Amino acid sequence: MRDRSVRRRSRIAAGLTAVALLGSAALVGCDSDRDGTTKGSAAGQRKPSAAAGPVWNRGPKSVAAVGDSITRGFDACSVLADCPEVSWATGTDAQVRSLAVRLLGESGAAAHSWNHAVTGARMAQLPEQMARAAKEKPDLVTVMIGANDACRDSVRYMTPVADFRSSFETAMRQLRAGAPKAQVYVSSVPDLMRLWSTGRDKELVRQIWKLGICTSMLGDADDMGAQAVARRASVQKRVEEYNAVLRDVCAKDARCRYDGGAVHDFPFIGAQLSQWDWFHPGREGQARLAEIAYRNVTATKPPA
Template sequence: MLVSRRPVALTLAAATVVLAASTACSSSSSDSDPDSAAESGAEKEESGPSSPGAERPEDQAEDPAEGQAETEQQAAPEPAWDTSPSSIAAIGDSITRGFDTCGLLTDCPEASWATGTDAEVASLAAQLLGDDTADRVWNLAETGANVADLPAQARRAARHEPQLVTVLIGANDACAGDVESMTSVTDFEADFAESVELLRAESPETQIYVSSVPDLMRLWEEGSESMMARTVWGMANICPSMLADAGNRSEGADARREAVRERVQAYNEVLARVCAEDELCRYDGGAVFDYEFTSDHLSEWDWFHPGESGQRELAALAYEQVVANVTTKD
Protein backbone atom coordinates (compact mmCIF):
# COMPACT_ATOMS: atom_id res chain seq x y z
CA MET A 1 0.00 0.00 0.00
CA LEU A 2 1.94 2.94 -1.32
CA VAL A 3 0.21 5.09 0.02
CA SER A 4 -10.64 26.08 5.70
CA ARG A 5 -14.93 40.26 3.54
CA ARG A 6 -19.44 56.28 0.96
CA PRO A 7 -18.98 59.13 -0.11
CA VAL A 8 -21.18 60.95 2.37
CA ALA A 9 -23.90 63.17 0.86
CA LEU A 10 -25.77 65.70 2.91
CA THR A 11 -29.28 64.63 3.73
CA LEU A 12 -32.07 66.63 2.07
CA ALA A 13 -33.06 68.21 5.33
CA ALA A 14 -29.54 69.27 6.24
CA ALA A 15 -28.92 70.66 2.76
CA THR A 16 -32.16 72.68 2.91
CA VAL A 17 -31.10 74.26 6.19
CA VAL A 18 -27.74 75.23 4.71
CA LEU A 19 -29.41 76.65 1.59
CA ALA A 20 -31.93 78.67 3.61
CA ALA A 21 -29.19 80.18 5.74
CA SER A 22 -27.21 81.09 2.64
CA THR A 23 -30.26 82.73 1.01
CA ALA A 24 -31.02 84.81 4.10
CA CYS A 25 -27.45 86.02 4.24
CA SER A 26 -27.53 86.95 0.53
CA SER A 27 -30.78 88.91 0.92
CA SER A 28 -29.35 90.94 3.77
CA SER A 29 -26.26 91.80 1.75
CA SER A 30 -28.34 92.71 -1.30
CA ASP A 31 -30.46 95.24 0.63
CA SER A 32 -27.47 97.08 2.04
CA ASP A 33 -25.00 96.83 -0.87
CA PRO A 34 -26.31 96.38 -4.47
CA ASP A 35 -22.78 95.99 -5.84
CA SER A 36 -22.09 93.17 -3.42
CA ALA A 37 -25.31 91.49 -4.47
CA ALA A 38 -24.31 91.71 -8.10
CA GLU A 39 -20.92 90.22 -7.35
CA SER A 40 -22.58 87.45 -5.38
CA GLY A 41 -24.88 86.66 -8.31
CA ALA A 42 -21.93 86.52 -10.66
CA GLU A 43 -20.16 84.11 -8.35
CA LYS A 44 -23.22 81.86 -8.29
CA GLU A 45 -23.39 81.81 -12.08
CA GLU A 46 -19.74 80.81 -12.27
CA SER A 47 -20.06 78.09 -9.66
CA GLY A 48 -23.42 76.78 -10.82
CA PRO A 49 -26.77 76.66 -9.06
CA SER A 50 -26.99 75.08 -5.65
CA SER A 51 -29.44 72.27 -5.17
CA PRO A 52 -30.62 70.32 -2.17
CA GLY A 53 -28.46 67.31 -1.53
CA ALA A 54 -25.63 68.50 -3.79
CA GLU A 55 -22.33 67.04 -2.78
CA ARG A 56 -19.28 69.12 -2.01
CA PRO A 57 -16.16 68.20 -4.02
CA GLU A 58 -14.62 66.56 -1.00
CA ASP A 59 -17.77 64.44 -0.58
CA GLN A 60 -17.91 63.22 -4.18
CA ALA A 61 -17.53 59.49 -4.81
CA GLU A 62 -14.17 58.10 -5.70
CA ASP A 63 -13.81 56.83 -9.24
CA PRO A 64 -14.49 53.05 -8.99
CA ALA A 65 -11.76 52.30 -11.51
CA GLU A 66 -9.23 54.23 -9.45
CA GLY A 67 -10.35 52.40 -6.31
CA GLN A 68 -9.98 49.06 -7.96
CA ALA A 69 -6.53 49.90 -9.27
CA GLU A 70 -5.45 51.00 -5.82
CA THR A 71 -6.80 47.79 -4.29
CA GLU A 72 -4.92 45.69 -6.81
CA GLN A 73 -1.72 47.58 -6.05
CA GLN A 74 -2.16 47.02 -2.35
CA ALA A 75 -3.07 43.31 -2.67
CA ALA A 76 -0.40 41.02 -1.30
CA PRO A 77 1.30 38.74 -3.84
CA GLU A 78 0.59 35.03 -3.69
CA PRO A 79 3.02 33.23 -1.39
CA ALA A 80 5.84 31.48 -3.19
CA TRP A 81 6.47 27.78 -2.74
CA ASP A 82 9.84 27.09 -1.11
CA THR A 83 11.50 24.15 -2.86
CA SER A 84 14.03 23.71 -0.05
CA PRO A 85 12.16 23.72 3.27
CA SER A 86 14.38 23.42 6.33
CA SER A 87 11.99 21.50 8.62
CA ILE A 88 9.45 18.73 8.04
CA ALA A 89 6.56 17.18 9.97
CA ALA A 90 4.88 14.04 8.68
CA ILE A 91 1.29 13.04 9.43
CA GLY A 92 -0.74 10.07 8.27
CA ASP A 93 -0.88 6.34 8.88
CA SER A 94 1.28 3.21 9.13
CA ILE A 95 2.89 3.75 5.75
CA THR A 96 4.57 6.92 7.02
CA ARG A 97 5.48 5.14 10.27
CA GLY A 98 7.29 2.47 8.29
CA PHE A 99 5.20 -0.31 9.78
CA ASP A 100 6.44 -3.79 8.87
CA THR A 101 9.28 -2.29 6.83
CA CYS A 102 12.10 -3.44 9.11
CA GLY A 103 10.46 -6.12 11.17
CA LEU A 104 7.25 -7.96 11.93
CA LEU A 105 4.39 -5.99 13.48
CA THR A 106 6.52 -3.01 14.44
CA ASP A 107 6.95 0.61 13.38
CA CYS A 108 10.20 1.46 11.68
CA PRO A 109 10.25 5.28 11.41
CA GLU A 110 13.91 5.25 10.46
CA ALA A 111 12.79 3.71 7.14
CA SER A 112 9.91 6.16 6.58
CA TRP A 113 9.68 7.67 3.12
CA ALA A 114 8.99 11.07 4.70
CA THR A 115 11.34 11.42 7.65
CA GLY A 116 13.53 8.32 7.77
CA THR A 117 17.27 8.25 8.35
CA ASP A 118 17.99 4.94 6.60
CA ALA A 119 20.40 5.73 3.76
CA GLU A 120 18.90 2.95 1.64
CA VAL A 121 15.51 4.68 1.69
CA ALA A 122 16.81 8.20 0.96
CA SER A 123 13.77 9.80 2.59
CA LEU A 124 12.31 13.15 1.62
CA ALA A 125 13.82 14.68 4.77
CA ALA A 126 17.26 13.26 4.01
CA GLN A 127 17.17 14.61 0.47
CA LEU A 128 16.01 18.08 1.56
CA LEU A 129 17.84 18.50 4.86
CA GLY A 130 20.84 16.21 4.66
CA ASP A 131 22.05 14.32 7.69
CA ASP A 132 21.43 17.12 10.20
CA THR A 133 17.73 16.55 10.91
CA ALA A 134 17.77 16.83 14.73
CA ASP A 135 15.00 19.12 15.99
CA ARG A 136 13.92 19.74 12.39
CA VAL A 137 11.96 16.55 11.64
CA TRP A 138 8.86 15.17 13.37
CA ASN A 139 7.06 11.95 12.44
CA LEU A 140 3.58 12.32 13.94
CA ALA A 141 1.84 9.67 11.85
CA GLU A 142 0.10 6.80 13.64
CA THR A 143 -0.22 3.18 12.67
CA GLY A 144 -3.90 2.36 12.15
CA ALA A 145 -4.90 6.00 11.64
CA ASN A 146 -7.66 7.02 9.27
CA VAL A 147 -8.69 10.49 8.12
CA ALA A 148 -10.72 11.12 11.31
CA ASP A 149 -7.41 11.08 13.21
CA LEU A 150 -5.78 13.62 10.90
CA PRO A 151 -7.02 16.89 12.50
CA ALA A 152 -5.41 15.99 15.83
CA GLN A 153 -2.17 15.12 14.07
CA ALA A 154 -2.31 18.39 12.12
CA ARG A 155 -2.70 20.35 15.36
CA ARG A 156 0.33 18.65 16.86
CA ALA A 157 2.33 19.31 13.72
CA ALA A 158 1.38 23.00 13.71
CA ARG A 159 2.91 23.45 17.17
CA HIS A 160 6.33 22.86 15.63
CA GLU A 161 5.67 25.45 12.87
CA PRO A 162 7.40 23.27 10.26
CA GLN A 163 8.13 24.67 6.84
CA LEU A 164 6.64 21.53 5.27
CA VAL A 165 4.03 18.98 6.35
CA THR A 166 3.62 15.75 4.43
CA VAL A 167 0.26 13.96 4.35
CA LEU A 168 -0.46 10.39 3.31
CA ILE A 169 -3.86 9.16 4.52
CA GLY A 170 -6.84 7.20 3.27
CA ALA A 171 -5.85 3.57 2.86
CA ASN A 172 -7.32 2.56 6.21
CA ASP A 173 -10.53 4.41 5.34
CA ALA A 174 -10.94 2.14 2.33
CA CYS A 175 -9.58 -0.98 4.05
CA ALA A 176 -12.67 -1.58 6.16
CA GLY A 177 -14.33 -4.81 7.19
CA ASP A 178 -16.58 -4.56 4.16
CA VAL A 179 -17.56 -2.09 1.46
CA GLU A 180 -20.43 -0.64 3.52
CA SER A 181 -18.04 0.20 6.38
CA MET A 182 -15.64 2.33 4.32
CA THR A 183 -15.40 6.01 5.28
CA SER A 184 -17.91 8.02 3.25
CA VAL A 185 -16.54 10.54 0.77
CA THR A 186 -18.42 13.32 2.62
CA ASP A 187 -16.80 12.46 5.95
CA PHE A 188 -13.41 12.03 4.31
CA GLU A 189 -13.61 15.52 2.81
CA ALA A 190 -14.78 17.11 6.07
CA ASP A 191 -11.90 15.66 8.09
CA PHE A 192 -9.23 16.37 5.49
CA ALA A 193 -10.45 19.95 4.95
CA GLU A 194 -10.44 20.52 8.72
CA SER A 195 -6.86 19.32 8.89
CA VAL A 196 -5.72 21.75 6.17
CA GLU A 197 -7.64 24.60 7.83
CA LEU A 198 -6.02 23.84 11.20
CA LEU A 199 -2.55 23.89 9.71
CA ARG A 200 -3.23 27.12 7.86
CA ALA A 201 -4.73 28.84 10.92
CA GLU A 202 -2.13 27.71 13.45
CA SER A 203 0.97 27.73 11.24
CA PRO A 204 0.18 30.12 8.35
CA GLU A 205 3.44 29.76 6.45
CA THR A 206 3.61 25.96 6.50
CA GLN A 207 3.60 24.25 3.12
CA ILE A 208 1.64 21.03 2.67
CA TYR A 209 2.52 18.11 0.43
CA VAL A 210 -0.33 15.64 -0.09
CA SER A 211 0.21 12.17 -1.46
CA SER A 212 -2.54 10.36 -3.29
CA VAL A 213 -3.89 7.15 -1.78
CA PRO A 214 -2.26 4.07 -3.33
CA ASP A 215 -4.18 1.84 -5.73
CA LEU A 216 -5.34 -1.06 -3.54
CA MET A 217 -6.58 -2.94 -6.56
CA ARG A 218 -3.03 -3.13 -7.86
CA LEU A 219 -1.99 -4.49 -4.48
CA TRP A 220 -4.47 -7.34 -4.90
CA GLU A 221 -3.36 -7.92 -8.48
CA GLU A 222 0.29 -8.19 -7.42
CA GLY A 223 -0.28 -10.56 -4.54
CA SER A 224 -3.30 -12.64 -5.43
CA GLU A 225 -1.22 -15.17 -7.37
CA SER A 226 0.97 -15.81 -4.34
CA MET A 227 -0.11 -18.48 -1.92
CA MET A 228 2.03 -16.82 0.77
CA ALA A 229 0.37 -13.42 0.24
CA ARG A 230 -3.14 -14.84 0.23
CA THR A 231 -2.41 -16.78 3.41
CA VAL A 232 -0.97 -13.78 5.25
CA TRP A 233 -3.82 -11.49 4.16
CA GLY A 234 -6.39 -14.02 5.33
CA MET A 235 -4.77 -14.94 8.66
CA ALA A 236 -4.04 -11.30 9.61
CA ASN A 237 -7.36 -10.03 8.23
CA ILE A 238 -5.54 -7.38 6.20
CA CYS A 239 -7.70 -4.91 4.26
CA PRO A 240 -10.68 -7.29 4.00
CA SER A 241 -12.76 -4.95 1.83
CA MET A 242 -10.19 -5.51 -0.94
CA LEU A 243 -8.16 -8.58 0.02
CA ALA A 244 -10.62 -10.95 1.67
CA ASP A 245 -11.00 -14.22 -0.20
CA ALA A 246 -8.21 -13.00 -2.48
CA GLY A 247 -8.35 -16.04 -4.72
CA ASN A 248 -12.04 -15.59 -5.47
CA ARG A 249 -12.50 -14.22 -8.98
CA SER A 250 -16.27 -14.38 -9.11
CA GLU A 251 -18.37 -11.53 -10.43
CA GLY A 252 -19.41 -10.57 -6.90
CA ALA A 253 -15.82 -10.51 -5.60
CA ASP A 254 -14.68 -8.46 -8.58
CA ALA A 255 -17.54 -5.99 -8.00
CA ARG A 256 -16.51 -5.63 -4.35
CA ARG A 257 -12.92 -4.88 -5.26
CA GLU A 258 -13.97 -2.41 -7.94
CA ALA A 259 -16.15 -0.58 -5.38
CA VAL A 260 -13.11 -0.19 -3.11
CA ARG A 261 -11.02 1.13 -6.00
CA GLU A 262 -13.70 3.65 -6.90
CA ARG A 263 -13.80 4.86 -3.29
CA VAL A 264 -10.04 5.35 -3.30
CA GLN A 265 -10.34 7.34 -6.51
CA ALA A 266 -13.05 9.48 -4.89
CA TYR A 267 -10.76 10.10 -1.90
CA ASN A 268 -8.03 11.24 -4.26
CA GLU A 269 -10.42 13.63 -5.97
CA VAL A 270 -11.15 15.13 -2.54
CA LEU A 271 -7.45 15.47 -1.75
CA ALA A 272 -6.85 17.24 -5.07
CA ARG A 273 -9.84 19.59 -4.71
CA VAL A 274 -9.23 20.63 -1.11
CA CYS A 275 -5.51 21.05 -1.66
CA ALA A 276 -6.13 23.23 -4.74
CA GLU A 277 -8.03 25.71 -2.53
CA ASP A 278 -4.90 26.37 -0.43
CA GLU A 279 -2.08 28.42 -2.01
CA LEU A 280 0.61 26.54 -0.10
CA CYS A 281 -0.60 23.00 -0.74
CA ARG A 282 0.70 20.61 -3.39
CA TYR A 283 -1.10 17.42 -4.35
CA ASP A 284 0.97 14.81 -6.13
CA GLY A 285 -1.38 14.71 -9.10
CA GLY A 286 -2.07 11.02 -8.54
CA ALA A 287 1.58 10.00 -8.75
CA VAL A 288 1.39 7.45 -5.94
CA PHE A 289 -1.94 6.03 -7.10
CA ASP A 290 -0.62 5.65 -10.64
CA TYR A 291 2.73 4.16 -9.67
CA GLU A 292 3.11 0.63 -11.01
CA PHE A 293 4.61 -0.98 -7.94
CA THR A 294 5.33 -4.68 -7.83
CA SER A 295 5.57 -7.32 -5.15
CA ASP A 296 9.24 -6.35 -4.79
CA HIS A 297 8.09 -3.05 -3.28
CA LEU A 298 6.01 -4.75 -0.58
CA SER A 299 6.92 -5.79 2.95
CA GLU A 300 8.15 -9.35 3.21
CA TRP A 301 6.22 -9.57 6.48
CA ASP A 302 2.69 -8.73 5.33
CA TRP A 303 2.66 -8.23 1.55
CA PHE A 304 0.71 -5.04 2.17
CA HIS A 305 2.84 -2.20 3.56
CA PRO A 306 5.80 -0.85 1.61
CA GLY A 307 9.09 -2.58 2.12
CA GLU A 308 12.36 -0.67 1.98
CA SER A 309 12.27 -0.34 -1.81
CA GLY A 310 8.63 0.75 -1.67
CA GLN A 311 9.48 3.45 0.89
CA ARG A 312 12.32 4.57 -1.37
CA GLU A 313 9.95 5.00 -4.32
CA LEU A 314 7.50 6.99 -2.19
CA ALA A 315 10.35 9.28 -1.13
CA ALA A 316 11.44 9.79 -4.74
CA LEU A 317 7.90 10.64 -5.87
CA ALA A 318 7.48 13.12 -3.02
CA TYR A 319 10.85 14.79 -3.65
CA GLU A 320 9.99 15.28 -7.32
CA GLN A 321 6.78 17.11 -6.36
CA VAL A 322 8.25 19.23 -3.56
CA VAL A 323 11.17 20.59 -5.58
CA ALA A 324 9.18 21.16 -8.79
CA ASN A 325 9.03 24.77 -9.96
CA VAL A 326 5.37 24.51 -10.93
CA THR A 327 2.70 23.51 -8.41
CA THR A 328 0.75 20.39 -9.29
CA LYS A 329 -2.91 21.05 -8.41
CA ASP A 330 -4.82 18.43 -10.34
Protein backbone atom coordinates in the same frame (compact mmCIF):
# COMPACT_ATOMS: atom_id res chain seq x y z
CA MET B 1 -2.26 1.34 6.03
CA ARG B 2 -3.07 -1.31 8.57
CA ASP B 3 -6.78 -1.66 9.23
CA ARG B 4 -6.50 -4.03 12.21
CA SER B 5 -7.03 -2.75 15.73
CA VAL B 6 -4.30 -3.01 18.35
CA ARG B 7 -6.07 -5.78 20.20
CA ARG B 8 -5.75 -8.13 17.20
CA ARG B 9 -1.97 -7.80 16.87
CA SER B 10 -1.10 -10.76 19.03
CA ARG B 11 -3.49 -13.02 17.14
CA ILE B 12 -2.06 -12.39 13.72
CA ALA B 13 1.58 -11.80 14.69
CA ALA B 14 2.37 -15.50 15.00
CA GLY B 15 0.68 -16.27 11.71
CA LEU B 16 2.47 -13.48 9.86
CA THR B 17 5.82 -14.43 11.30
CA ALA B 18 5.49 -18.11 10.48
CA VAL B 19 4.22 -17.60 6.96
CA ALA B 20 6.61 -14.79 6.12
CA LEU B 21 9.71 -16.55 7.47
CA LEU B 22 8.91 -19.63 5.44
CA GLY B 23 8.38 -17.67 2.28
CA SER B 24 10.17 -14.32 2.52
CA ALA B 25 12.69 -15.34 -0.10
CA ALA B 26 9.87 -16.38 -2.38
CA LEU B 27 8.10 -13.08 -1.85
CA VAL B 28 11.10 -11.08 -2.90
CA GLY B 29 11.78 -13.39 -5.79
CA CYS B 30 8.26 -13.36 -7.20
CA ASP B 31 8.94 -10.22 -9.23
CA SER B 32 12.27 -9.64 -10.91
CA ASP B 33 11.28 -6.31 -12.50
CA ARG B 34 12.17 -2.94 -11.05
CA ASP B 35 10.68 0.47 -11.61
CA GLY B 36 13.79 1.61 -13.46
CA THR B 37 14.87 4.06 -10.77
CA THR B 38 18.24 3.41 -9.21
CA LYS B 39 19.99 4.88 -6.24
CA GLY B 40 22.03 7.85 -7.30
CA SER B 41 19.71 8.60 -10.21
CA ALA B 42 19.28 12.12 -11.48
CA ALA B 43 15.90 12.39 -9.76
CA GLY B 44 17.40 11.36 -6.44
CA GLN B 45 20.37 13.73 -6.72
CA ARG B 46 18.71 16.89 -8.08
CA LYS B 47 18.88 19.95 -5.88
CA PRO B 48 16.19 22.56 -5.90
CA SER B 49 17.20 25.69 -7.80
CA ALA B 50 17.44 29.03 -6.08
CA ALA B 51 14.42 30.31 -8.01
CA ALA B 52 11.12 29.82 -6.24
CA GLY B 53 7.55 30.64 -7.09
CA PRO B 54 5.61 33.41 -5.36
CA VAL B 55 4.30 31.04 -2.68
CA TRP B 56 5.82 27.56 -2.98
CA ASN B 57 9.30 27.25 -1.45
CA ARG B 58 11.18 24.39 -3.12
CA GLY B 59 13.80 24.28 -0.37
CA PRO B 60 11.98 24.05 2.99
CA LYS B 61 14.18 23.91 6.09
CA SER B 62 11.94 21.76 8.31
CA VAL B 63 9.48 18.91 7.72
CA ALA B 64 6.61 17.50 9.78
CA ALA B 65 4.81 14.33 8.67
CA VAL B 66 1.23 13.26 9.36
CA GLY B 67 -0.70 10.23 8.20
CA ASP B 68 -0.92 6.49 8.80
CA SER B 69 1.23 3.37 8.95
CA ILE B 70 3.01 3.97 5.64
CA THR B 71 4.59 7.11 7.08
CA ARG B 72 5.42 5.19 10.26
CA GLY B 73 7.27 2.49 8.29
CA PHE B 74 4.95 -0.19 9.67
CA ASP B 75 6.02 -3.79 8.89
CA ALA B 76 9.09 -2.55 7.01
CA CYS B 77 11.66 -3.78 9.55
CA SER B 78 9.86 -6.39 11.68
CA VAL B 79 6.41 -7.92 11.96
CA LEU B 80 3.58 -5.73 13.29
CA ALA B 81 5.88 -2.93 14.40
CA ASP B 82 6.51 0.66 13.38
CA CYS B 83 9.93 1.48 11.95
CA PRO B 84 9.98 5.29 11.61
CA GLU B 85 13.66 5.29 10.73
CA VAL B 86 12.70 4.02 7.25
CA SER B 87 9.80 6.45 6.78
CA TRP B 88 9.72 7.98 3.30
CA ALA B 89 8.98 11.37 4.88
CA THR B 90 11.27 11.77 7.88
CA GLY B 91 13.35 8.59 8.25
CA THR B 92 17.11 8.40 8.73
CA ASP B 93 17.79 5.10 6.92
CA ALA B 94 20.59 5.48 4.35
CA GLN B 95 18.90 3.12 1.86
CA VAL B 96 15.63 5.06 1.89
CA ARG B 97 17.03 8.60 1.88
CA SER B 98 13.80 10.14 3.08
CA LEU B 99 12.34 13.39 1.83
CA ALA B 100 13.70 15.15 4.93
CA VAL B 101 17.21 13.80 4.32
CA ARG B 102 17.10 14.79 0.65
CA LEU B 103 15.96 18.29 1.53
CA LEU B 104 17.85 18.98 4.75
CA GLY B 105 20.77 16.55 4.82
CA GLU B 106 21.21 13.94 7.54
CA SER B 107 21.97 16.33 10.39
CA GLY B 108 19.27 18.76 9.33
CA ALA B 109 16.68 15.98 9.11
CA ALA B 110 17.58 14.72 12.57
CA ALA B 111 17.15 18.19 14.08
CA HIS B 112 14.32 19.63 12.03
CA SER B 113 11.84 16.87 11.14
CA TRP B 114 9.00 15.33 13.13
CA ASN B 115 6.79 12.29 12.49
CA HIS B 116 3.28 12.64 13.91
CA ALA B 117 1.71 9.86 11.81
CA VAL B 118 -0.13 7.07 13.64
CA THR B 119 -0.41 3.49 12.46
CA GLY B 120 -4.04 2.62 11.79
CA ALA B 121 -5.14 6.25 11.49
CA ARG B 122 -8.04 7.22 9.26
CA MET B 123 -8.88 10.67 7.95
CA ALA B 124 -10.99 11.40 11.04
CA GLN B 125 -7.79 11.38 13.11
CA LEU B 126 -5.91 13.80 10.81
CA PRO B 127 -7.10 17.06 12.45
CA GLU B 128 -5.50 16.02 15.74
CA GLN B 129 -2.25 15.13 13.99
CA MET B 130 -2.27 18.43 12.10
CA ALA B 131 -2.71 20.34 15.33
CA ARG B 132 0.38 18.63 16.74
CA ALA B 133 2.34 19.28 13.55
CA ALA B 134 1.39 22.98 13.63
CA LYS B 135 3.06 23.36 17.01
CA GLU B 136 6.42 22.58 15.35
CA LYS B 137 5.99 25.57 12.98
CA PRO B 138 7.36 23.49 10.09
CA ASP B 139 8.13 24.87 6.63
CA LEU B 140 6.57 21.74 5.08
CA VAL B 141 3.96 19.22 6.23
CA THR B 142 3.60 15.92 4.38
CA VAL B 143 0.24 14.15 4.30
CA MET B 144 -0.37 10.51 3.37
CA ILE B 145 -3.64 9.06 4.61
CA GLY B 146 -6.80 7.40 3.32
CA ALA B 147 -5.97 3.74 2.77
CA ASN B 148 -7.41 2.78 6.16
CA ASP B 149 -10.64 4.54 5.26
CA ALA B 150 -11.04 2.11 2.35
CA CYS B 151 -9.45 -0.94 3.99
CA ARG B 152 -12.22 -2.15 6.29
CA ASP B 153 -13.76 -5.49 7.23
CA SER B 154 -16.58 -4.75 4.79
CA VAL B 155 -17.20 -2.15 2.08
CA ARG B 156 -20.18 -0.83 4.06
CA TYR B 157 -17.76 0.37 6.74
CA MET B 158 -15.64 2.47 4.38
CA THR B 159 -15.55 6.15 5.32
CA PRO B 160 -18.21 8.10 3.42
CA VAL B 161 -16.72 10.55 0.94
CA ALA B 162 -18.48 13.51 2.55
CA ASP B 163 -17.00 12.62 5.96
CA PHE B 164 -13.57 12.17 4.39
CA ARG B 165 -13.81 15.65 2.88
CA SER B 166 -15.05 17.26 6.07
CA SER B 167 -12.22 15.78 8.12
CA PHE B 168 -9.57 16.85 5.61
CA GLU B 169 -10.94 20.39 5.52
CA THR B 170 -10.92 20.47 9.33
CA ALA B 171 -7.33 19.21 9.35
CA MET B 172 -6.24 22.00 7.00
CA ARG B 173 -7.95 24.57 9.22
CA GLN B 174 -6.16 23.13 12.25
CA LEU B 175 -2.84 23.53 10.51
CA ARG B 176 -3.58 27.05 9.34
CA ALA B 177 -4.62 28.09 12.85
CA GLY B 178 -1.17 27.26 14.19
CA ALA B 179 1.10 27.44 11.15
CA PRO B 180 -0.48 29.73 8.54
CA LYS B 181 2.55 29.76 6.24
CA ALA B 182 3.42 26.05 6.35
CA GLN B 183 3.45 24.33 2.97
CA VAL B 184 1.55 21.07 2.58
CA TYR B 185 2.50 18.18 0.30
CA VAL B 186 -0.38 15.72 -0.12
CA SER B 187 0.23 12.19 -1.41
CA SER B 188 -2.53 10.29 -3.18
CA VAL B 189 -3.98 7.09 -1.73
CA PRO B 190 -2.20 4.03 -3.24
CA ASP B 191 -3.94 1.84 -5.81
CA LEU B 192 -5.29 -1.05 -3.73
CA MET B 193 -6.67 -2.81 -6.81
CA ARG B 194 -3.23 -2.92 -8.41
CA LEU B 195 -1.84 -4.27 -5.14
CA TRP B 196 -4.43 -7.06 -5.20
CA SER B 197 -3.60 -7.91 -8.83
CA THR B 198 0.12 -8.05 -7.98
CA GLY B 199 -0.25 -10.76 -5.35
CA ARG B 200 -3.52 -12.57 -5.97
CA ASP B 201 -1.98 -15.39 -8.03
CA LYS B 202 0.65 -16.22 -5.38
CA GLU B 203 -0.34 -18.84 -2.83
CA LEU B 204 1.97 -17.51 -0.12
CA VAL B 205 0.62 -13.98 -0.50
CA ARG B 206 -2.99 -15.19 -0.36
CA GLN B 207 -2.24 -17.05 2.87
CA ILE B 208 -0.77 -13.89 4.40
CA TRP B 209 -3.74 -11.78 3.34
CA LYS B 210 -6.14 -14.33 4.86
CA LEU B 211 -4.80 -13.30 8.27
CA GLY B 212 -6.90 -10.16 7.93
CA ILE B 213 -5.19 -7.50 5.83
CA CYS B 214 -7.37 -4.93 4.03
CA THR B 215 -10.24 -7.39 3.89
CA SER B 216 -12.47 -5.14 1.79
CA MET B 217 -10.03 -5.45 -1.12
CA LEU B 218 -7.78 -8.43 -0.37
CA GLY B 219 -10.20 -10.83 1.29
CA ASP B 220 -10.81 -14.03 -0.74
CA ALA B 221 -8.16 -12.80 -3.15
CA ASP B 222 -8.61 -15.67 -5.61
CA ASP B 223 -12.42 -15.34 -5.76
CA MET B 224 -13.41 -14.05 -9.21
CA GLY B 225 -17.15 -14.40 -8.69
CA ALA B 226 -19.48 -11.49 -9.43
CA GLN B 227 -19.85 -10.50 -5.77
CA ALA B 228 -16.11 -10.39 -5.12
CA VAL B 229 -15.46 -8.47 -8.33
CA ALA B 230 -18.14 -5.93 -7.38
CA ARG B 231 -16.70 -5.58 -3.88
CA ARG B 232 -13.22 -4.78 -5.20
CA ALA B 233 -14.66 -2.34 -7.72
CA SER B 234 -16.44 -0.53 -4.88
CA VAL B 235 -13.19 -0.16 -2.97
CA GLN B 236 -11.36 1.04 -6.06
CA LYS B 237 -14.05 3.63 -6.76
CA ARG B 238 -13.91 4.88 -3.17
CA VAL B 239 -10.12 5.28 -3.36
CA GLU B 240 -10.52 7.33 -6.53
CA GLU B 241 -13.13 9.47 -4.79
CA TYR B 242 -10.80 10.01 -1.83
CA ASN B 243 -8.06 11.14 -4.18
CA ALA B 244 -10.43 13.58 -5.84
CA VAL B 245 -11.16 15.05 -2.40
CA LEU B 246 -7.44 15.36 -1.59
CA ARG B 247 -6.86 17.12 -4.91
CA ASP B 248 -9.82 19.48 -4.61
CA VAL B 249 -9.31 20.53 -0.99
CA CYS B 250 -5.57 21.01 -1.57
CA ALA B 251 -6.27 23.17 -4.64
CA LYS B 252 -8.11 25.68 -2.46
CA ASP B 253 -4.99 26.40 -0.42
CA ALA B 254 -2.23 28.43 -2.09
CA ARG B 255 0.44 26.65 -0.06
CA CYS B 256 -0.76 23.11 -0.75
CA ARG B 257 0.58 20.81 -3.48
CA TYR B 258 -1.10 17.49 -4.42
CA ASP B 259 1.07 14.80 -6.02
CA GLY B 260 -1.12 14.58 -9.13
CA GLY B 261 -1.87 10.92 -8.42
CA ALA B 262 1.80 9.89 -8.50
CA VAL B 263 1.64 7.50 -5.52
CA HIS B 264 -1.65 6.02 -6.72
CA ASP B 265 -0.16 5.42 -10.17
CA PHE B 266 3.14 3.94 -8.97
CA PRO B 267 3.29 0.19 -9.83
CA PHE B 268 4.65 -1.32 -6.61
CA ILE B 269 6.15 -4.78 -7.08
CA GLY B 270 6.91 -7.59 -4.64
CA ALA B 271 10.48 -6.52 -3.88
CA GLN B 272 9.20 -3.11 -2.79
CA LEU B 273 6.62 -4.48 -0.35
CA SER B 274 6.94 -5.73 3.21
CA GLN B 275 8.03 -9.37 3.48
CA TRP B 276 5.62 -9.64 6.40
CA ASP B 277 2.36 -8.63 4.78
CA TRP B 278 2.82 -7.96 1.04
CA PHE B 279 0.90 -4.75 1.63
CA HIS B 280 2.93 -2.01 3.30
CA PRO B 281 6.03 -0.67 1.54
CA GLY B 282 9.33 -2.20 2.60
CA ARG B 283 12.59 -0.26 2.48
CA GLU B 284 12.66 -0.23 -1.32
CA GLY B 285 9.05 0.91 -1.46
CA GLN B 286 9.72 3.65 1.08
CA ALA B 287 12.66 4.82 -1.03
CA ARG B 288 10.44 5.06 -4.09
CA LEU B 289 7.92 7.14 -2.12
CA ALA B 290 10.73 9.44 -0.99
CA GLU B 291 11.85 9.90 -4.62
CA ILE B 292 8.32 10.75 -5.73
CA ALA B 293 7.90 13.27 -2.92
CA TYR B 294 11.27 14.94 -3.49
CA ARG B 295 10.63 15.26 -7.20
CA ASN B 296 7.24 16.89 -6.62
CA VAL B 297 8.25 19.14 -3.72
CA THR B 298 11.25 20.54 -5.62
CA ALA B 299 9.53 20.84 -9.02
CA THR B 300 9.08 24.31 -10.47
CA LYS B 301 5.41 23.62 -11.10
CA PRO B 302 2.98 21.33 -9.27
CA PRO B 303 2.14 17.97 -10.87
CA ALA B 304 -0.54 18.12 -13.54
